[in-house]
Amino acid sequence: MLDRLTEQQWVLPWHLQPRRRTLEPSTTLVGTVGPGPATTVDPAGLLVGAGWSLDWWIGADDRWHLPSVEASVRQTLIDDAPVVETRLRVPGGDVVQRVYGIRSQRMVGDEWVVVEVENLTPVPCAVAFVVRPFVADAIGAAGQIEISPTLGGVGRDEAHLIRVDSRPAVVLPRRPATMASGSLADGDVKGVVTAGEAGSELVDAKCSDGLATGAYIYPLAHTAKIRVLVPVGEMDPNETIGFPTVIPDVDSVGSGWAIHARGPRVVLPEPRAEVAFDRAVRQLGLAHDGSGVHRDGVDAPVIDAGATETILTALDMLDRPNDVGPMVVGWADLVFGADTDSDVTFLATVAWHQRLHRVPGVLEWVMADVAAAVERIDRADRKGRLTPAQRARAARALGSTAEMLALGAQPQAAQQVEEVAGRIGSGGPAFEPVETYEKFLAVGERLDAGEPGAFEELETLLATASSTGTWPGPGRDGRRIGHDLAASAAVVIAVRSLLVAERRDGLDLLPTMAAMWFGGGVEIHDAPTAWGKLSYGIRWHGQRPALLWDLQPHDALGPVTLRTPSLDPEWSTTELRGETLL
Incomplete structure (x- = not known):
């Protein structure tokens, strides 16, 4: 069918263009913080619905410009938040599309995605919203595809609701100036639109082959904006959904994401790692739906080997224990039958959660489950049932569990678990990371250990991101997803590993120092660690670095040793705060 549509000159999405069909998917998720699914936006600004999508075409002075086939499309994020801006170059300047999530109450549900188009050229143009x-x-x-009047609108204009297969799909602010429809039998709607033959009457689109398409066209004056809304998440398919009376603008949404991102903050001498960290922090707000986390922001398994513990650990490192704690204490309700993957995920999650936040009563609550999980993993390894990937994950999770037990005043149990971790980590063939999130985790371990060249590996990996700071990953049924939130989480973990590393008696500050950073300022603020909440900054006085630090320790701790191995291997202190010239 795809070849047939290509021959018939249908306008295909960015990824289905013939020259791109062999590429890895690359998309960006948008949405809101909290319960509700994320929504996918492709590299040309196509918004993906449930089996359909919403495209945008621009009629300029010279011709119609279709973003999925144009070479002049650029895409980025606004304020490093899940707000996607796609710019299309036309004669005279840019027409800009922005896509972002908001909340506005409906009869059922309150989540929407806004698609805003602004004409930044000095002359009028036309915009077609195309289902x-x-x-x-x-x-x-x-x-x-059906269109009919609905509630709300701008001024005297009556809003219109588009339904796809009887379900609410798009709410338009007013009646389109012109519109057109297409199908497999009649051909793509592109032909009617680009020929200027769209009519002014309301028209529905039907196709027994499932290839109905409709275009809804509006004039757009110089500097004018138009917004259409897509209801997402929970909704009543029979509801006559109207146009919301209040729609937050891009600046307000960006400010909201900045507030949500409050927590650990990093300042680095070069922008790539800092920007990647800031973007990842905000993107992780799309992973949690109130009861679990999903690497695709929608419906990926709550217990997803490798991904789940990576996302939950990153949330704990970002000082969001309330997002993780309910899953830790309610783990039995999430898992149907114990297996190695779920055991490893459980150990990794509970260990980091308890190490970083020392929640009273949690260790006692989960201790029996921890012991049982360790025993099952040990038994599976002795019987040769662990794959290299499981072995790597298990060794990492068991090592963290041993640290948790040691900090929890259970040295004998810690030693036993550490022995199991050592045996599993050293046995069998080495694991070679395949997925991007696995590569970031591996680099993070090398940064934590202060290995030479680890920072350069991190920079190389960060350079592979899309223009919106995303990476692909595995999805359901062997299909790939274009924005893997596990990769975003692994970026958080890797950048943190660059700045602080837990040790048995304290913390290493800046375990790895990139050569290009000498003379540049480094800061981390309010970072949860196994020994308390840490802030420090490095400033330079000529050739010598000055260190300022502040550690707010967990309760009932003995002396905590701080070191700076990459700046001055001989220096250490047990003072909780201070400053020194290294």
């Missing part, structure tokens, strides 16, 4: 029978990287299904 397509595609998803980002595949043919979807749209049998019927």
